[in-house]
Amino acid sequence: MKLLHTADWQLGLRLNFVPGEQAARLRAQRFDTVRHLAELAREHAVDAVVVAGDVFDDNGVGADSIQQARDALRTFGDIPVVLLPGNHDPATPDSALARLGELPGAVHVATAREAISLAGGEVYPCPLTSRHTYEDAADWLPERSDRDKVRVVVAHGGALQFGEETEAPNRLDVDRMLARGYDYVALGHLHGPQIRGVEHIRYSGSLLKYSFSEATQRKGVTLVEVGSEGVTQIAHHPLLPRRDVRVLEGELDQLLAQGATDPHSDDYLLVRLTDRHAILDPMGKLRAVYPNVLHLEKPGMLEAKGRQQLDRERLAFSALDMFSDFFAQTSGE
16 A cells, blocks of 8 residues: 655644735645645555644634635545544534535545545544543554554654653553554654654654744655555655745845845745844845745844843943944934
């Protein structure tokens, strides 16, 4: 059986620091990436696509998001798509995720702990509901008594490191899943692609970068081939959106010169200015070459002023310096 493992689409996610027009472009980019997944699925002739939770984001699901999700899922054609609810999209009867189950064809919204039969194997979902928690996620999985079919577990949550002993609540015990003879554990919830102890326990990572803390993560999907004796091949396929999420650091003049020739100048950016003096309208100057600067930090000014804790006495001391910088920039004297 060949699977495309993905997770944490969080369709409809609204980022607080993104203005309205840019937020709309970000949401559109997310749905375009789902269509890219469909192209990968067809290119590699997969037997199923598994989405390990958080298809939607509970804070940003409107009628337009649901319709876009339906349109995107239709591009998978007759390829089965298993959608697991996560902590951001609990599958209540009136939820956005539950409504995707109305789609004709091969979309499975895995709200129940029942095996889903696919070509060459079965997928065993471990949905989280008010009755089912992280702690009992592995309890329902039947013991494996034969190797006639491939068996894959899909779950959403923080997993114990393989072999780790802890009493921490709300952690998925993947050791118990594997001990029952399952071939692959497809996990969601952690946004960075990663292996949990052994090759066939994996987080695919989120569909795209959703914050600047994820700027260095290599987003993508996991292509998995499983045979009668277990996993035979695993490959990470990167997803490269039109606009990336990046962090730039340096002095203003250096960044302005760099932006003039940057082929990716329309990426979504956090800029950290290292200039140690006050600058007039730095955001306006940056957006002249980087139109999608979303956040600006000025650590250089804090370093120049010494202590970062500003009390009243220090504030009074620095007022003249700040005014002098402002006057010099506006008058040239």
